[in-house]
Amino acid sequence: MNLEGELVxxxxxxxxxxxxxxxxxxxxxxxxxxxxxxxxxxxxDMVPRLFSLCxxxxxxxxxxxxxxAAGRLPDATGLHEREAAVRGEAAQEVLRRMLLDWPRLDxxxxxxxxxxxxxxxIAPGEPNxxxxxxxxxxxxxSAPWNxxxxxxxxxxWLAAGPTPVAAFIARRAAERPGLAAxxxxxxxxxxxxxxxxxxxxLATDPGFERAPVWQGAPAETGALARMxxxxxxAAVVARxxxxxLARLVARVVELVALVRxxxxxxPTVAGAVTVAPGAGIGWVETARGLLVHAxxxxxxxxxxxxxxxxxxxxxxxxxxxxxxxxxxxxxxxAELEGLVRLAIESLDPCVAHRVEVARV
Numbered sequence: 001m002n003l004e005g006e007l008v009x010x011x012x013x014x015x016x017x018x019x020x021x022x023x024x025x026x027x028x029x030x031x032x033x034x035x036x037x038x039x040x041x042x043x044x045d046m047v048p049r050l051f052s053l054c055x056x057x058x059x060x061x062x063x064x065x066x067x068x069a070a071g072r073l074p075d076a077t078g079l080h081e082r083e084a085a086v087r088g089e090a091a092q093e094v095l096r097r098m099l100l101d102w103p104r105l106d107x108x109x110x111x112x113x114x115x116x117x118x119x120x121x122i123a124p125g126e127p128n129x130x131x132x133x134x135x136x137x138x139x140x141x142s143a144p145w146n147x148x149x150x151x152x153x154x155x156x157w158l159a160a161g162p163t164p165v166a167a168f169i170a171r172r173a174a175e176r177p178g179l180a181a182x183x184x185x186x187x188x189x190x191x192x193x194x195x196x197x198x199x200x201x202l203a204t205d206p207g208f209e210r211a212p213v214w215q216g217a218p219a220e221t222g223a224l225a226r227m228x229x230x231x232x233x234a235a236v237v238a239r240x241x242x243x244x245l246a247r248l249v250a251r252v253v254e255l256v257a258l259v260r261x262x263x264x265x266x267p268t269v270a271g272a273v274t275v276a277p278g279a280g281i282g283w284v285e286t287a288r289g290l291l292v293h294a295x296x297x298x299x300x301x302x303x304x305x306x307x308x309x310x311x312x313x314x315x316x317x318x319x320x321x322x323x324x325x326x327x328x329x330x331x332x333x334a335e336l337e338g339l340v341r342l343a344i345e346s347l348d349p350c351v352a353h354r355v356e357v358a359r360v
Contacts (some may be wrong), residue, residue: 001182007315007353008337011325011340012360015053017309018328018336019360023315029209033309035238037303040066043302047293054286056089058293060270061282066302067274067291068280079270086269086284091130092260093287094223094251097348098138102168105342111137111164131259138165138255142215144181145260154232172342174293180324180343181241185216187313192271195283202306211316212308218319221289223250226267227257229309231308242320244346251348278303288348289313321347333357 004025012020031050035043042064060082064074071133074082100110114137139147140162147155161167172179187194194214203210213219213285224242227233227250236246249323257263269285282293296304314320324343330336340355 003296005351006147007311007344007349007351008356009180009321009353010356010358011336012358013333013336014331014360018325018327018330021322021325023317023319023322024064025210025311025351028325031307032305032359035302038302040070040297040300040302043295046203051350052354054089054093054291057284057286061284061291061293061307062295063212064270064272065280065295066280066282066297068274068282069295069297070276070280071274071277073272073274074296083266083269083331086286087258087266088130089284090269090287091134091255094255094258095130095133095138097287097345098165098251098255101345103164105338105345106168106171106348108164131261134259136140136163138163138252140166145256145262148232148256151232151235154235154249154253165252169245169252172245172248176339176342177243177245178240179244179328179339180321180346181243181246182220182320182323184220184242184320184323185214186228186242187214187219187221187290189226189228189267191268191283192273192283194290195271195281195292196273196313198283198308199273199279199281199294202294202308209308211305212312213316218316219322220312220320220347221313223254223287224248225289226285227254228305243324244343247346277307288350306350309348311351315349 008026010022010026011018022187034050047062048055053059062208067074093242100116114133134140143162146277147157158166158173159171161170174309198212220242224233224247229235230253233246233250233253235250240246271283273280273281278294278298284291291310292308294306295302305307321343325340328339330339337357345355
């Protein structure tokens with residue numbers, strides 16, 4: 001069983017510019033219905049099977065939420081093991097997008113061999129095999145692990161174009177560096193603080209799961225939110241705003257940080273908060289952004305369960321995609337559709353998506 005659905009992005013176009021953007025999600029929010037009334041252990045075991053993407057992260061968030069609801073917070077060793085699993089899955093997901101979906105945006109066949117190797121390489125713990133793939137297929141065989149550490153080095157790497165990934169980003173930098181830039185705020189990097197606020201909002205706003213907000217307004221989550229302070233990412237944002245290009249650069253920078261062997265430290269990517277007796281929050285920074293699970297339990301049984309996923313933040317009806325596409329200029333419908341698809345890919349939805357262009 002899995003919870004599928006799709007995003008439908010409808011774009012109004014007057015032949016020159018985008019005049020309106022509407023995002024509709026058909027993904028059913030039925031986790032609460034499926035999990036309520038089940039014993040906690042059964043519900044936690046069921047969660048990873050409900051999702052075709054990021055199942056490991058979903059399972060970690062579920063376990064953390066239910067443990068916090070029972071008044072048990074993870075010890076350092078247990079949390080470290082879970083974080084290793086989350087990071088491994090995130091690296092696999094990001095690499096899969098780069099090797100499979102990015103070439104398709106250019107009409108190029110994906111590298112099936114590298115993709116197959118990446119799919120089977122990650123296991124909880126150090127992602128040694130994926131590290132080799134990232135070194136060869138993303139950075140380039142001769143590039144050092146610190147090749148993206150500062151803005152000048154990152155730009156040199158981009159100009160050299162040592163891999164298809166670098167060449168893909170370089171084309172976007174040359175053609176549309178400000179594509180889909182928006183003023184929508186980035187979620188804070190403090191996952192625990194955001195999770196606490198989400199817990200409060202879920203208790204008072206029945207529509208929060210479908211259209212979450214931060215401090216009363218839509219917000220963006222994901223690699224750009226997490227990597228905003230990295231020198232090269234910050235430089236790209238300073239030139240062209242929080243754009244599709246900035247998100248792609250942030251994705252590469254974060255992937256390298258996830259797998260490089262000489263990383264000085266790794267940020268916390270999972271945690272739990274007990275919000276009330278019998279109520280807990282589990283949060284995980286997935287490849288696509290912040291994932292929050294909220295569980296209420298009593299007598300060992302799930303009474304209420306809700307999930308706020310990254311896609312609901314980034315594809316909010318007034319969120320980063322909508323605001324970034326407003327007023328977008330294009331010379332024709334084919335170009336417009338390609339630009340919209342690139343903007344969507346830069347925000348990396350966890351469900352299939354469809355673009356509809358309507359002349360107005």
